[in-house]
Amino acid sequence: MLAISNLVTEFASVKALNGVSFQAKPGLITTVIGANGAGKSTLLRTISGLERASSGSIKWFDQELTHKSVESIVRSGIAQVPEGHAVISQLSVGENIELGGLFRKRIARGDLAIATKEVYELFPILYERRNEAAGSLSGGERQMLAISRALVSRPKLLLLDEPSLGLAPLISAQIISIVNDLCRATGLTVLLVEQNANTALAVADHGILLALGKVVADLPAKEMIADSSLRAAYLGY
Amino acid sequence: MSKRREHKIIGLRSTLLSIALFLFFILLSQQFDPYNQSQLANIATLLIAVLSITLLTGASGQISLGQGAIMAVGGYGSALLVTRLGFSMWISFILAIFISALFGLFLGLAAARLSGPYLAGTTLVMALAIPSIAVRFESFFSGDVGLSVDYGMPPVWLTNLVGEISIEEWSLYVVLPFTAAALFAVLNLSNTRTGRTWRAVRDNEVSAALSGINIQRTKVIVFVCASGLAGLAGALYGFRGLVAPSVYPTDLSLTLLTAAVIGGLRSIGGAIFGTFAIVFLPDLIEKITKNLAIPETIGNYLPALTIGTLLLLTVILNPRGAAGALEHIRHRKKH
Amino acid sequence: MTSFLTAFFSGTAQGAIYALVSLGLVLVWRGAGIVNFAQMGQAMFTTYIASQLIQHSYSYWSAFVIALISGAALGALVDLGLMRPLTSRKNSQLLNSQSMRTTIPVIASLGILGVLKALAGIFWAGEERGFPSPVAPNAIKIGSTNLAITGFDLFVIGVVFLTLVLTTIFFTKTGMGLAMRASALNPEVTRLSGIKVGSVRTLGWAISGTASSLAGLLVTPRTNLSPNTLDLLLIVGFTAAVVGGLTSLAGSVLGGFILGYVISFVNVYSAPENVFIAILIFLLLALFIRPQGILGSKEVRRV
Numbered sequence: 035m036l037a038i039s040n041l042v043t044e045f046a047s048v049k050a051l052n053g054v055s056f057q058a059k060p061g062l063i064t065t066v067i068g069a070n071g072a073g074k075s076t077l078l079r080t081i082s083g084l085e086r087a088s089s090g091s092i093k094w095f096d097q098e099l100t101h102k103s104v105e106s107i108v109r110s111g112i113a114q115v116p117e118g119h120a121v122i123s124q125l126s127v128g129e130n131i132e133l134g135g136l137f138r139k140r141i142a143r144g145d146l147a148i149a150t151k152e153v154y155e156l157f158p159i160l161y162e163r164r165n166e167a168a169g170s171l172s173g174g175e176r177q178m179l180a181i182s183r184a185l186v187s188r189p190k191l192l193l194l195d196e197p198s199l200g201l202a203p204l205i206s207a208q209i210i211s212i213v214n215d216l217c218r219a220t221g222l223t224v225l226l227v228e229q230n231a232n233t234a235l236a237v238a239d240h241g242i243l244l245a246l247g248k249v250v251a252d253l254p255a256k257e258m259i260a261d262s263s264l265r266a267a268y269l270g271y
Numbered sequence: 272m273s274k275r276r277e278h279k280i281i282g283l284r285s286t287l288l289s290i291a292l293f294l295f296f297i298l299l300s301q302q303f304d305p306y307n308q309s310q311l312a313n314i315a316t317l318l319i320a321v322l323s324i325t326l327l328t329g330a331s332g333q334i335s336l337g338q339g340a341i342m343a344v345g346g347y348g349s350a351l352l353v354t355r356l357g358f359s360m361w362i363s364f365i366l367a368i369f370i371s372a373l374f375g376l377f378l379g380l381a382a383a384r385l386s387g388p389y390l391a392g393t394t395l396v397m398a399l400a401i402p403s404i405a406v407r408f409e410s411f412f413s414g415d416v417g418l419s420v421d422y423g424m425p426p427v428w429l430t431n432l433v434g435e436i437s438i439e440e441w442s443l444y445v446v447l448p449f450t451a452a453a454l455f456a457v458l459n460l461s462n463t464r465t466g467r468t469w470r471a472v473r474d475n476e477v478s479a480a481l482s483g484i485n486i487q488r489t490k491v492i493v494f495v496c497a498s499g500l501a502g503l504a505g506a507l508y509g510f511r512g513l514v515a516p517s518v519y520p521t522d523l524s525l526t527l528l529t530a531a532v533i534g535g536l537r538s539i540g541g542a543i544f545g546t547f548a549i550v551f552l553p554d555l556i557e558k559i560t561k562n563l564a565i566p567e568t569i570g571n572y573l574p575a576l577t578i579g580t581l582l583l584l585t586v587i588l589n590p591r592g593a594a595g596a597l598e599h600i601r602h603r604k605k606h
Numbered sequence: 607m608t609s610f611l612t613a614f615f616s617g618t619a620q621g622a623i624y625a626l627v628s629l630g631l632v633l634v635w636r637g638a639g640i641v642n643f644a645q646m647g648q649a650m651f652t653t654y655i656a657s658q659l660i661q662h663s664y665s666y667w668s669a670f671v672i673a674l675i676s677g678a679a680l681g682a683l684v685d686l687g688l689m690r691p692l693t694s695r696k697n698s699q700l701l702n703s704q705s706m707r708t709t710i711p712v713i714a715s716l717g718i719l720g721v722l723k724a725l726a727g728i729f730w731a732g733e734e735r736g737f738p739s740p741v742a743p744n745a746i747k748i749g750s751t752n753l754a755i756t757g758f759d760l761f762v763i764g765v766v767f768l769t770l771v772l773t774t775i776f777f778t779k780t781g782m783g784l785a786m787r788a789s790a791l792n793p794e795v796t797r798l799s800g801i802k803v804g805s806v807r808t809l810g811w812a813i814s815g816t817a818s819s820l821a822g823l824l825v826t827p828r829t830n831l832s833p834n835t836l837d838l839l840l841i842v843g844f845t846a847a848v849v850g851g852l853t854s855l856a857g858s859v860l861g862g863f864i865l866g867y868v869i870s871f872v873n874v875y876s877a878p879e880n881v882f883i884a885i886l887i888f889l890l891l892a893l894f895i896r897p898q899g900i901l902g903s904k905e906v907r908r909v
């Protein structure tokens with residue numbers, strides 16, 4: 035279980051997160067939605083250790099994550115797919131995937147091979163293009179690659195930052211549905227950040243609405259879909 | 272406060288400060304023996320070059336490891352004007368500013384496309400290459416031998432006015448007006464809108480560009496101004512006796528940078544402090560090594576060691592230099 | 607014809623050494639965004655260590671290996687002791703300024719250079735001394751005709767070729783090599799892959815220290831050894847790196863060989879005193895015509 039309480043993250047003068055508290059249940063998809071600048075990316079980056087929290091706590095089961103380094107957070111099973119299809123475009127597709135599992139090479143070589151095979155089965159197009167530069171992929175393929183890079187580390191918690199950003203609706207639906215299947219099949223815990231509330235809430239179990247660094251609604255996904263006044267107030271549609 | 276009044280006050284302040292510097296050097300020289308008087312003249316000369324770095328790096332963020340080479344341009348320019356064309360020394364000094372500023376324009380056009388380490392490396396290459404041009408075109412620049420030039424004798428009206436003065440004092444009198452003028456120019460530049468534009472470019476090029484500043488042009492202008500100053504310093508430096516490649520070695524460029532850094536890259540007071548430090552520190556160390564009977568093979572390297580260590584300590588402990596430290600202490604006292 | 611061959615072969619041998627220096631510079635630049643002006647100071651220091659060992663009757667090869675190891679250690683030390691604390695310092699007013707973030711490490715590396723030179727002068731008296739080579743610098747003979755290449759040239763070319771092959775294998779075939787390339791290209795994604803980017807960077811400094819230390823060992827049999835002898839090598843290596851593209855390892859090697867030929871041909875067909883000017887002109891031309899270098903990519907140039 036991921037338990038966040040009173041989390042505050044500041045940049046110079048802005049409090050990007052201003053006392054955020056919520057929980058994400060294991061094996062389920064929790065989605066964080068909010069307008070641009072609400073603090074969604076900052077939330078994920080603080081969980082991963084890329085930003086330092088000024089106060090509050092982030093607990094993954096009984097581990098406290100604030101003050102841990104990015105590497106040790108990743109190594110304890112928390113993988114992030116950062117905003118904007120973050121792959122390393124000058125490396126090949128295969129190298130990007132290899133990178134994600136590199137730290138497990140010595141500790142679990144056998145399983146790493148299996149995990150690599152699994153992501154190629156999940157996204158066969160990546161296997162076909164494994165020797166090409168990641169920069170030559172289409173937007174959707176890049177997002178698949180970014181997710182694959184995270185998956186080969188065999189995470190228990192997957193943090194996804196706006197995977198559908200800039201993708202055609204059909205492709206983003208396909209990617210989200212693959213994530214959904216994965217979660218249901220393997221018991222992976224997912225924290226899905228989206229601006230596009232409909233796509234996210236359709237697959238999520240639980241919804242968190244973030245505005246100006248604060249949680250303004252914390253509801254089961256079904257109820258959040260139904261509440262049109264919330265959407266009108268915070269998302270503007 | 273109206274703009275005009277603001278300018279007037281700034282102008283008054285920099286005039287007073289420049290005069291104060293002038294008087295300070297004169298008074299100090301009265302306490303010194305001839306050797307230290309000539310060291311003081313060195314300080315007044317090198318201060319102009321260090322100010323050019325304060326301008327370039329402190330105010331606009333560009334780094335040059337080749338200010339010594341630009342000094343050489345000014346030095347050769349003025350020496351050639353005097354020895355080949357028979358110009359008067361004073362006019363050759365003024366023209367040296369323009370010659371090296373023109374040189375700085377060409378360099379600046381290249382430099383504006385560069386920043387950080389690219390610029391540092393390129394100017395370092397220049398620092399090595401320019402003195403070798405003098406050797407390459409020996410018939411024109413007199414090669415390794417160099418051109419002999421000097422400050423001449425003090426004019427009669429001056430000796431009538433203040434009595435007999437030594438050659439060392441005379442060199443100080445020649446240099447000081449230029450130092451005061453350079454200080455005046457730099458003070459004015461950094462306090463006006465131009466200075467603020469430069470600092471904006473230094474701190475964040477993207478946001479400076481967004482607020483309508485022409486980055487490339489600003490950088491070139493700074494480079495031209497700094498080169499003019501360095502060239503003037505080079506001309507004055509050469510007229511101590513000789514303009515030759517050995518007078519403007521690569522180490523000179525690095526020493527000037529050191530002075531600017533240990534004093535505080537962003538502070539004019541720091542530049543003055545740093546220049547005093549690099550000129551007097553080697554003398555001080557020599558005295559100490561003599562007293563402690565440290566062998567000469569070691570003693571020869573102690574100034575370089577001290578200056579290198581000071582540079583490192585400054586960067587590590589207090590990148591804002593002596594001026595920054597002073598400000599810090601003053602700040603603490605207030606609280 | 608003979609002078610052409612002479613220029614060609616000595617250009618290849620010199621170029622091989624420049625390639626090492628340039629490779630060392632680019633490794634650190636890609637990994638840490640710093641041009642290490644102290645690099646050849648470090649090499650000078652480790653070459654002195656080798657020279658001392660040889661004077662105390664150690665074999666050439668054991669001194670060779672110890673010098674390379676000290677080169678690695680010195681490189682790592684510079685990063686751990688100075689550059690890493692310097693660049694990771696937050697809330698410093700000076701370092702908040704964009705241009706100063708690149709300027710301060712340059713100044714720091716100059717400080718190291720000054721200190722290393724002074725220390726070498728103090729420890730080893732600073733007089734110029736020779737440095738041995740394991741191969742005699744005589745021209746190779748076939749029958750009674752002298753070839754335009756010396757045994758020492760062949761030795762240098764062989765050692766550098768081997769080094770470049772090993773480096774290529776390291777970067778393209780090993781996990782650590784992949785981690786190094788990834789950290790240089792995108793530190794954030796690399797950290798999010800669980801890789802300790804800081805340690806990878808330190809390794810880059812160590813490899814760079816080893817490469818330049820090797821360059822020092824290979825160049826000093828010809829130039830002799832004093833605290834200042836390797837300064838020129840830094841300048842040439844820097845130019846080579848810019849010509850090849852500061853962001854590209856292959857480009858840096860290519861740039862090294864190009865500079866080797868330029869300098870060697872200027873030496874043979876023109877005059878040695880033109881070399882500096884040739885370097886300056888070459889550098890300025892490169893910056894105007896193709897500022898990202900021959901193999902460098904525009905997007906990644908960190909300026």
Ligand SMILES: Nc1ncnc2c1ncn2[C@@H]1O[C@H](COP(=O)(O)OP(=O)(O)O)[C@@H](O)[C@H]1O
Nearest residue numbers: 045048050068069070071072073074075076077
């Ligand atoms: N590195 C940063 N420096 C300064 N401010 C930042 C930084 N990153 C984010 N912010 C600010 O924090 C707030 C939240 O940003 P972010 O978390 O990216 O929002 P979202 O992902 O929901 O669009 C915004 O006001 C943004 O300007």
Ligand SMILES: [Mg+2]
Nearest residue numbers: 074075076117
């Ligand atoms: Mg975001």
